[in-house]
Amino acid sequence: MKAAVVTVGDEILIGQIVDTNSAYIAKAFDKIGIGVYEMLSISDERQHILQTLAFLQNRVDVVVITGGLGPTKDDVTKTTLCEYFDDHLVRNEAVEAHVVELIEKALKRTASQINKDQALVPSKAKVLHNAFGTAPGMWLKRGDTIFISLPGVPYEMKGLIDNEVVPRLVAEFERPYIIHKTIMTYGQGESIVAERIAEWENNLPEHIKLAYLPSPGKVRLRLSTRGTDEAFLRNGIEVEAAKLNDIIGDIIVGFDEDETMEVVLGRLLAQKGKTLAAAESCTGGKIAQMITSVPGSSAYFMGSAVTYATDSKVNILKVEQQLIDVFSVVSAKVAESMAVNAKKLYKSDYAVSTTGNAGPAKGDAAAEVGTVYIGIATPNGVTSHKFELGQPREKVVARAAEKALELIYQEILKN
Amino acid sequence: MKAAVVTVGDEILIGQIVDTNSAYIAKAFDKIGIGVYEMLSISDERQHILQTLAFLQNRVDVVVITGGLGPTKDDVTKTTLCEYFDDHLVRNEAVEAHVVELIEKALKRTASQINKDQALVPSKAKVLHNAFGTAPGMWLKRGDTIFISLPGVPYEMKGLIDNEVVPRLVAEFERPYIIHKTIMTYGQGESIVAERIAEWENNLPEHIKLAYLPSPGKVRLRLSTRGTDEAFLRNGIEVEAAKLNDIIGDIIVGFDEDETMEVVLGRLLAQKGKTLAAAESCTGGKIAQMITSVPGSSAYFMGSAVTYATDSKVNILKVEQQLIDVFSVVSAKVAESMAVNAKKLYKSDYAVSTTGNAGPAKGDAAAEVGTVYIGIATPNGVTSHKFELGQPREKVVARAAEKALELIYQEILKN
Numbered sequence: 066m067k068a069a070v071v072t073v074g075d076e077i078l079i080g081q082i083v084d085t086n087s088a089y090i091a092k093a094f095d096k097i098g099i100g101v102y103e104m105l106s107i108s109d110e111r112q113h114i115l116q117t118l119a120f121l122q123n124r125v126d127v128v129v130i131t132g133g134l135g136p137t138k139d140d141v142t143k144t145t146l147c148e149y150f151d152d153h154l155v156r157n158e159a160v161e162a163h164v165v166e167l168i169e170k171a172l173k174r175t176a177s178q179i180n181k182d183q184a185l186v187p188s189k190a191k192v193l194h195n196a197f198g199t200a201p202g203m204w205l206k207r208g209d210t211i212f213i214s215l216p217g218v219p220y221e222m223k224g225l226i227d228n229e230v231v232p233r234l235v236a237e238f239e240r241p242y243i244i245h246k247t248i249m250t251y252g253q254g255e256s257i258v259a260e261r262i263a264e265w266e267n268n269l270p271e272h273i274k275l276a277y278l279p280s281p282g283k284v285r286l287r288l289s290t291r292g293t294d295e296a297f298l299r300n301g302i303e304v305e306a307a308k309l310n311d312i313i314g315d316i317i318v319g320f321d322e323d324e325t326m327e328v329v330l331g332r333l334l335a336q337k338g339k340t341l342a343a344a345e346s347c348t349g350g351k352i353a354q355m356i357t358s359v360p361g362s363s364a365y366f367m368g369s370a371v372t373y374a375t376d377s378k379v380n381i382l383k384v385e386q387q388l389i390d391v392f393s394v395v396s397a398k399v400a401e402s403m404a405v406n407a408k409k410l411y412k413s414d415y416a417v418s419t420t421g422n423a424g425p426a427k428g429d430a431a432a433e434v435g436t437v438y439i440g441i442a443t444p445n446g447v448t449s450h451k452f453e454l455g456q457p458r459e460k461v462v463a464r465a466a467e468k469a470l471e472l473i474y475q476e477i478l479k480n
Numbered sequence: 481m482k483a484a485v486v487t488v489g490d491e492i493l494i495g496q497i498v499d500t501n502s503a504y505i506a507k508a509f510d511k512i513g514i515g516v517y518e519m520l521s522i523s524d525e526r527q528h529i530l531q532t533l534a535f536l537q538n539r540v541d542v543v544v545i546t547g548g549l550g551p552t553k554d555d556v557t558k559t560t561l562c563e564y565f566d567d568h569l570v571r572n573e574a575v576e577a578h579v580v581e582l583i584e585k586a587l588k589r590t591a592s593q594i595n596k597d598q599a600l601v602p603s604k605a606k607v608l609h610n611a612f613g614t615a616p617g618m619w620l621k622r623g624d625t626i627f628i629s630l631p632g633v634p635y636e637m638k639g640l641i642d643n644e645v646v647p648r649l650v651a652e653f654e655r656p657y658i659i660h661k662t663i664m665t666y667g668q669g670e671s672i673v674a675e676r677i678a679e680w681e682n683n684l685p686e687h688i689k690l691a692y693l694p695s696p697g698k699v700r701l702r703l704s705t706r707g708t709d710e711a712f713l714r715n716g717i718e719v720e721a722a723k724l725n726d727i728i729g730d731i732i733v734g735f736d737e738d739e740t741m742e743v744v745l746g747r748l749l750a751q752k753g754k755t756l757a758a759a760e761s762c763t764g765g766k767i768a769q770m771i772t773s774v775p776g777s778s779a780y781f782m783g784s785a786v787t788y789a790t791d792s793k794v795n796i797l798k799v800e801q802q803l804i805d806v807f808s809v810v811s812a813k814v815a816e817s818m819a820v821n822a823k824k825l826y827k828s829d830y831a832v833s834t835t836g837n838a839g840p841a842k843g844d845a846a847a848e849v850g851t852v853y854i855g856i857a858t859p860n861g862v863t864s865h866k867f868e869l870g871q872p873r874e875k876v877v878a879r880a881a882e883k884a885l886e887l888i889y890q891e892i893l894k895n
Binding site for chain 1: 492515595669670671766767769782783784796825
C-alpha cells in the first residue's frame with residue numbers, strides 16, 4: 066500500500082512554519098505497513114489543490130490532506146473537495162452538537178454561525194470525529210484512491226490519525242510488514258564506515274535496504290525491509306545486524322534510534338551508580354541540555370557550570386587567573402582545571418568540560434575558530450583532548466557536545 | 481519567479497526526521513521575491529527523482545533539490561542528475577583539493593578514494609562551493625528551468641543558500657517584491673477575530689492577501705502582496721495594517737515575528753551595557769543554550785549555573801539547605817535565592833532562575849508536574865513568578881525557558 070501526504074497552506078511555502086505533520090503521519094503509517102511514497106506542500110489555492118488531487122488519484126492508495134479546514138475565508142479545502150468530488154456541503158448534526166459543546170466548554174460562550182458552519186461537510190464524506198477541535202476529519206473515495214482530509218493544527222491532526230484514521234485503515238486493508246532497525250555508530254565518519262562495511266553491504270540480500278544517516282560525530286545505519294512474512298523479515302534484519310556487529314562492533318553504541326548518546330550514557334551512569342557534572346564554555350549549556358532531556362537524569366546528573374565569560378571561569382569554577390594568563394582561556398590546562406573543579410564543586414564522580422572558540426568572531430583567546438578542548442575528570446585523574454571542529458558556530462557547538470558525551474562515556478566504560 | 485523545493489531521502493518519508501531544509505530555503509527565497517510554488521519530499525530512488533525533475537521542468541523557474549549527495553551507495557542524486565541531463569561525471573580539481581584539505585584538517589587523516597570522489601560532478605554543472613562540507617552544490621539548466629542540487633546536511637545547505645545560491649539568483653534575474661506583514665493578536669479565537677474584521681476583509685484590495693494563523697491563545701494575521709512597485713506595495717500593506725489597528729487594536733500586541741526573544745534580549749543588554757547570568761534547574765541549560773546561540777553573546781552573558789540535583793543548588797549556588805527544607809526545592813523562595821546568588825557569583829547586573837518539575841515523574845519536591853517558578857534578580861531586588869505549564873516534559877522546558885527570557889526582558893526594559 067502506498068500513501069501520499071499533502072499539506073495545504075501558504076505559511077509553509079513562505080517558510081513561516083516548518084511542516085511537522087507529514088513526519089508524524091509517515092511514522093504512524095510506517096508502523097502499519099503503509100509506505101509514504103511522496104509528501105507535498107502546496108498553496109491554499111483551489112486550482113493547486115485540484116491539480117494535486119488529480120495527480121495523486123490512482124497513483125497511490127491513500128492521500129492524507131492536512132490544513133485549510135478553518136472557519137475563515139483563506140481556508141478553501143472543503144469547498145475544493147466538493148468541487149473535486151462533484152459534491153455539495155450538508156450539515157452534520159452530530160458535528161454541530163460537538164462544536165456547540167466544545168465552544169461552550171472551552172471558551173464559555175455560545176457558538177457563532179461561523180463556528181456552527183464547521184459542521185458543513187461534503188455529502189459523500191464519512192465524518193471522522195475530531196475530539197480536540199471543531200473541524201471534523203473527512204474520508205472520501207474516488208477511483209482506487211481514498212482521500213482523507215484533516216485539520217492542520219498538530220494536536221487535532223494527531224488525535225484523528227491515532228483514533229480514527231489508523232484504526233480504519235488497519236480494519237479495511239491487508240498491509241505488508243515494514244521493518245526497520247537502526248544501528249548507531251559513534252566516532253567515525255560516513256566514508257570510513259562505508260569502507261569498513263563495503264563487502265557486507267555488497268552481499269546484502271535483495272530485500273534489505275541500507276541507508277546512512279550521518280550527523281556530527283555519528284552515523285546511523287538503517288536497515289529496512291518490507292514483505293508479508295513477518296518472521297522471515299525480522300530474522301533477516303537481525304542476521305544482518307549481527308554480522309554488522311562483528312565488523313564494526315567497536316563503534317556501535319546501540320541498536321535503536323531513540324538511543325542517543327545521552328540515553329546510553331545515562332543508562333551507564335545509572336547502572337554503575339555514578340554521577341556526572343559538567344563545566345561548559347563554548348557549548349553554552351548544550352551538554353546539560355542534552356543530558357537533562359532524558360527523563361530521570363536527575364538521578365545521575367548534578368548539573369553544569371556554564372561559564373561563558375572568562376571571568377566566570379574564575380568566579381564560579383575557581384580556575385586560577387594565572388592559568389588563563391599563561392596558557393590562554395582556550396587551552397588544555399584550562400579545560401582540565403574546569404573539569405577537575407566542576408567535579409569538586411558538584412561533588413560528582415565524573416566531570417566533563419569544554420572550552421573553545423565557536424566563532425564566528427574570535428573571543429578572549431588566540432585560538433582559531435573551531436578549536437575546542439574537552440577535559441575529562443575521573444576518580445583517577447584528568448585528561449584533555451583537542452579538536453578542530455571547523456565552522457559554522459552551530460556545528461562547532463553540536464560536535465563539541467557530542468564529542469564530550471562520547472569521551473566521558475568511553476572513560477566511564479573503562480572504570 | 482516561481483520555485484520548487486525537493487528533498488530527497490527515505491528518512492523523511494518514513495518520518496525518521498522532520499524536513500527543516502525546505503522552510504529555510506522558502507524563507508530565503510521569499511526575501512528576494514521568489515515564491516515557492518510547491519515542496520516535495522521523495523525517495524532516494526532513481527526513477528522517482530527523474531519523474532519529479534520532469535514534472536517540475538518548465539513548470540517553475542528554479543528547482544532546489546537537497547539530499548542524496550553523500551559518498552555512500554544509498555546516495556543516488558548525482559548519478560541521476562547525469563542521467564536526466566544526458567551528462568557524465570568529471571573530476572573537479574578545486575573541489576578535490578578542498579575535500580583533501582577539509583579531511584586533513586578536521587579528521588587528521590588523508591582523504592580516501594571515497595572522499596575524493598565527492599569531487600566528481602556532472603560536466604555541465606556549475607559548481608557551488610560548499611565551505612562546510614565535502615559535497616559541492618551544483619547548478620544546471622534544462623529547458624527554462626534552473627536545477628540546483630545541494631547537500632541535505634542543514635548547515636551545509638544553509639551556507640550554500642546564503643553564500644552561493646541567493647547571490648547568483650539575485651544577480652541573474654529580475655524579481656518582483658514579495659512583502660508580508662504579520663499582525664500578532666492575543667486572547668480571542670480565530671472565528672471571533674474573523675467576525676470583527678469581516679467588513680474590512682471584504683474590502684481588501686485585490687493584490688493583498690490575508691491569512692489566519694491560529695495557535696493556542698493567539699491568532700497571527702498575515703498580509704501578503706507581490707509586484708514590481710515596492711513603494712506602492714509597502715504603502716498598501718501599511719494602510720491596511722493601520723485600518724486593522726483601528727478595528728482590533730485592543731487585541732494587537734505586535735507587528736513582527738522574525739526576531740526571537742534571545743535576539744531581542746541580547747540587543748537590549750548590549751545597548752544598555754548590562755550583563756546577565758542564569759541559574760537553571762528544570763530548564764537544564766536550555767536558557768544558556770538559547771542565549772549563547774546568538775553570535776557575540778559573550779559580551780553580555782556571563783553564564784549559567786545548571787544545578788539539576790538538589791545538592792548542587794547548595795554546593796554551587798549556595799542556596800541555604802534550610803530554605804529547601806522549609807519551602808521545598810520547587811518554591812518561590814528557592815527560585816529567588818537561586819537568582820540572587822547567581823547574580824552575586826557571576827557578578828552580573830541581572831540574573832534569571834528556574835526551578836520546577838518538568839516530569840514525567842515527580843522529583844525531589846511535592847510540586848505537580850508542570851509547575852515552574854522563575855526568579856528574577858535585578859539591581860533593585862528580586863521577584864518570582866509561578867507557572868503551570870502542563871505536559872509533556874519538552875513543552876515544560878521550552879515554555880519555561882521562553883517565559884524566563886520574556887520576564888527578564890521586561891524587567892530590563894523597566895530599568
